[in-house]
Amino acid sequence: MNMKAHLVFVFCAGGYFATVFGYPSGKVSDSCDAMLPMHGKSVPQTLAAPYNVIVSNNTFSPGDVITVTLRSSSGNGFKGFLLEARSAGGDRITGAFTITDSKMTQGLPCSTGANSAVSHVNNNLKTSITAKWVAPPGAGPVRFRATVLQDYSTFWNQLESETLLALQISNSTCGSEKFCFSDPLDCSPVSSSCLFMSLVPSSEGFVFEMSGSSVGYLAIGFSDDQLMGNDHIYICTKNSSDTIQVQEAFSTGRVAPIVKSTSTVGSIVTSYVDGILKCSFITRSAISTQARTSFTNSNYYIFLTRGSSQAAGSILKHTQTPLITSQKVDLSSFAAISAQVGSSPLIRVHGALMIIAWMTTGNIGMMVARYMKKAARKPFLGKDLWFQTHFFLMVLTVAATIIAFILAFVEVNGWSSDTGAHPILGCIVMILAFLQPIVALFRPDPKSERRFIFNWGHMINAMVIKVLSVAAIFLGLQLLETAATQWMPKVMGGFFAWDILFNIILELNGRLKTKDTYEGVNNKMQSETVALFIYIGGNLAFLISLLVGIDRS
Ligand code: HEM
Ligand SMILES: *[C@@H]1O[C@H](CO)[C@@H](O)[C@H](O)[C@H]1NC(C)=O
Numbered sequence: 001m002n003m004k005a006h007l008v009f010v011f012c013a014g015g016y017f018a019t020v021f022g023y024p025s026g027k028v029s030d031s032c033d034a035m036l037p038m039h040g041k042s043v044p045q046t047l048a049a050p051y052n053v054i055v056s057n058n059t060f061s062p063g064d065v066i067t068v069t070l071r072s073s074s075g076n077g078f079k080g081f082l083l084e085a086r087s088a089g090g091d092r093i094t095g096a097f098t099i100t101d102s103k104m105t106q107g108l109p110c111s112t113g114a115n116s117a118v119s120h121v122n123n124n125l126k127t128s129i130t131a132k133w134v135a136p137p138g139a140g141p142v143r144f145r146a147t148v149l150q151d152y153s154t155f156w157n158q159l160e161s162e163t164l165l166a167l168q169i170s171n172s173t174c175g176s177e178k179f180c181f182s183d184p185l186d187c188s189p190v191s192s193s194c195l196f197m198s199l200v201p202s203s204e205g206f207v208f209e210m211s212g213s214s215v216g217y218l219a220i221g222f223s224d225d226q227l228m229g230n231d232h233i234y235i236c237t238k239n240s241s242d243t244i245q246v247q248e249a250f251s252t253g254r255v256a257p258i259v260k261s262t263s264t265v266g267s268i269v270t271s272y273v274d275g276i277l278k279c280s281f282i283t284r285s286a287i288s289t290q291a292r293t294s295f296t297n298s299n300y301y302i303f304l305t306r307g308s309s310q311a312a313g314s315i316l317k318h319t320q321t322p323l324i325t326s327q328k329v330d331l332s333s334f335a336a337i338s339a340q341v342g343s344s345p346l347i348r349v350h351g352a353l354m355i356i357a358w359m360t361t362g363n364i365g366m367m368v369a370r371y372m373k374k375a376a377r378k379p380f381l382g383k384d385l386w387f388q389t390h391f392f393l394m395v396l397t398v399a400a401t402i403i404a405f406i407l408a409f410v411e412v413n414g415w416s417s418d419t420g421a422h423p424i425l426g427c428i429v430m431i432l433a434f435l436q437p438i439v440a441l442f443r444p445d446p447k448s449e450r451r452f453i454f455n456w457g458h459m460i461n462a463m464v465i466k467v468l469s470v471a472a473i474f475l476g477l478q479l480l481e482t483a484a485t486q487w488m489p490k491v492m493g494g495f496f497a498w499d500i501l502f503n504i505i506l507e508l509n510g511r512l513k514t515k516d517t518y519e520g521v522n523n524k525m526q527s528e529t530v531a532l533f534i535y536i537g538g539n540l541a542f543l544i545s546l547l548v549g550i551d552r553s
Contacts, residue, residue, distance in 0.1 A: 032093065032110035032117055035082055035147045035157055042153045049156035050074035051148045053083075059269050061167045062137035065098070068144050068161065069130045077125035080149040084110070084117045085133050088141035088163050088207055089200035089334055090177035093117065095136045104129050138172030141165055141200055141207040141280075163202055165269050165280040169209045174198065175336035178209075181302050183323050185338030192276055195323065197304050201332050205264070205284040210236050214277045216309030216316070221251065222287045222300040226324050226344055229253040231303065232287050236270065236279030239313035244270035246281050247313075256315065277306075287331070299328035346407050351480055351550045353404035357397045358429075358469040359495060360543050364536060365393030366462055371506040375526035398433050405430050422479060425472035432465045470496060480550060488549045495542035502535040 031037070036044070056067035070081055085095045096115045099107045104126065107115030118131045133144070144161040169189045174180035180198045187194035189211035197220050200207040210218045217237035224230065228251055235247040235257070246265050249257035264284035271278045287300065305322035309315045325337060368376070369390040376386035383391075405426070436458065443454045470492075477488040509528050 031082065032084070032108065035084065035145065037147070037149065037155060042155070044155055044157045049148065049159050050076050051078065051146070051156065051159060053144050053146050053159050053161040055144065055161045055164060057164070058162055058267060059165050059167050060135040060139075060142070062135055062139070064135045066133045066135065066164065067130055068133055069128060070146055070148065072127040075127070076150060077127045078148045078150050079123040079125060080120045081129065081146055082117060082119045083131055083144060083146045085142050086145050087139065087173065087177040088143055088202045089173070089179075092177060094139050094142055095133055098132045098134060100132055101130070105131055138170040139166055140170065140173045140178050140198065140209070141202070143202075160203070163204060163207060163267065163282060165207070165267060165282075166209070167269065167271075169196065169198070169211045169278055169280065171196065171198075171336070176334055179329070179331060179334055180336045181304055181323070181325060181329075181338070182336075183304070183338055186336060189278070192274065195304060195306065197302075199331060202282070205282050206287065206331070207280070207282050208234060209278075209280045210234075211276060211278045212306055213275045214306040215275075216307055218277055218279070218306045219304070219315070219318075221303035221322070223303060224300065226301055228303070228322070231257075233257045234265070234283070235259075235315060236277060237309045237313045237315055238272055238277060239309065240311040242272060243313070244272060244277070244279060245313050246270070246279050248283070256317075259314070298331045300331065301325050301328055346410060347480070348550050350404045350407040351476060352547055353400045353407070354476065355473055355543065355546055355550070357400040357404070358473055359546070360539055361393045361400070362397035362469070363466070363499065363539065364532075365390050365397060366466065367503070367506065367532060367535070368393065371510055371528050372532065375528050394437065398437055401430060401433050420475060422472055422475040425468050425475065429465055429469045429472055432461055432468070436461055436465070477546070488546060491542060491545055491549070495539070498535075498538045498542065502531060505531050
């Protein structure tokens with residue numbers, strides 16, 4: 001080949017020649033990005049390339065030097081090449097090469113600066129070249145890509161090395177080169193308070209990274225809904241001799257997921273240092289929840305959780321409420337998101353309505369009926385004021401309960417037996433609360449001699465409802481609570497004390513007061529009215545703090 005032909009045969013290295021020989025220098029980055037020769041019409045070969053890109057290591061830490069070898073596998077030499085390191089996600093040029101053999105290789109200034117690509121220096125036939133790449137800080141999974149020219153018109157592009165995993169899992173390319181899901185949002189996996197996962201779809205499959213402090217395991221789930229069951233799960237688990245395994249599993253319900261006997265998980269890198277468990281790996285199969293019939297989209301809800309594992313490495317139930325994405329996530333988007341921790345909007349509305357009903361309207365309604373009969377005797381719309389208030393508040397309570405009850409059923413999609421006693425208590429409260437106004441509708445006349453049966457029955461039923469509803473709310477708040485401090489059940493405990501205190505005060509007040517107190521002093525506010533208003537003030541304070549808690553759950 002003469003010199004002229006050589007000049008035509010330039011590609012990215014051509015970019016170099018181009019600058020030398022007066023081509024517009026913008027051409028350099030053109031070849032850098034597409035990695036195609038600049039000489040027009042020739043198209044890349046489609047048969048398997050007789051060359052390989054081999055790396056000295058399949059993991060790296062920032063500053064590590066990776067030796068990359070471009071080698072002929074058939075004995076056929078090559079005249080030119082272009083070699084770059086690319087992020088597995090986003091396909092961006094990353095890191096830089098150090099040129100050690102300037103007779104064979106030269107660095108090229110691509111978009112990310114000097115020596116971000118390597119090419120040949122002459123068109124002599126060669127069967128192998130090596131280059132040294134220095135890993136930059138914060139890089140995610142990386143692979144090397146080469147274009148190789150056998151001669152002027154015969155070349156292969158898209159030659160790739162295996163994917164190199166980062167030993168130091170980082171969040172710095174979240175949102176641009178990888179999909180990340182973490183709690184808190186954007187936290188660095190270096191920190192022990194950061195529960196983190198990232199995902200990159202690559203030509204080989206998905207590259208996973210997971211990190212978080214754990215005594216046993218970390219797990220990622222892919223689901224069609226926000227409930228556990230029918231989910232594709234990846235588990236990073238440690239057995240009692242500190243050997244870490246990656247398991248692929250499928251959950252059939254709210255029970256231990258079934259670990260698949262054949263898994264396509266490979267290139268596994270794990271560590272357990274200072275209580276922080278880390279696993280990176282590549283899967284060679286698609287993510288699928290068996291329920292799906294079509295794979296037209298790759299959008300899933302993602303779960304992230306942790307817990308302890310048994311001696312042999314099999315997992316136990318999560319020790320924290322799993323993180324769940326608020327929406328289905330497009331796995332090929334490079335988003336950085338955090339969890340809508342815990343519960344769905346419907347469940348939160350359910351919780352809010354139930355505590356409004358059973359902490360506030362129901363409680364005040366009952367207290368009015370028990371303690372305000374004398375102080376609020378003034379007629380209002382044809383009946384005593386106390387009765388109208390009681391009636392109105394109790395109708396409101398039962399209506400809110402029915403709506404909240406339906407919401408929970410809609411969301412949980414039937415009966416869920418795994419949430420403990422909460423749904424059972426809830427159902428009993430629901431039935432008893434429903435009976436209360438119906439029985440009241442058919443109550444005997446106040447003068448009837450059977451009236452006392454209604455009075456007692458109505459009161460006893462009310463007390464049973466009150467006790468059970470407090471228990472149901474208590475258990476419900478524990479289900480909603482995601483903070484380890486469990487402050488919501490504690491606030492509820494405070495409310496309970498406040499409630500009992502004022503019931504005692506009002507009960508004593510009613511017993512100690514003589515009938516004549518009510519006569520004559522009609523315009524003065526009665527002591528029970530004052531106590532009730534103070535009670536309502538405290539009640540609302542507890543209610544509001546719990547509503548804020550539920551909103552954040
Ligand atoms: C031995 C293993 C496991 C058991 C026995 C188990 C059991 C349960 C139970 C009983 C619940 C209901 C709520 C509660 O009681 O806290 C639940 C919820 C949940 N689990 Fe699991 N689980 C296990 C592992 C996993 C794994 C590995 C994942 C996925 C990363 C996962 C994801 C979820 C999610 C997202 C929820 C909340 C949504 C719902 O209530 O369905 N679980 N699990
Ligand atoms: C933990 O796993 C390793 C590798 O699979 C195994 O050699 C070791 O016996 C396991 N330890 C226990 C306690 O099961």
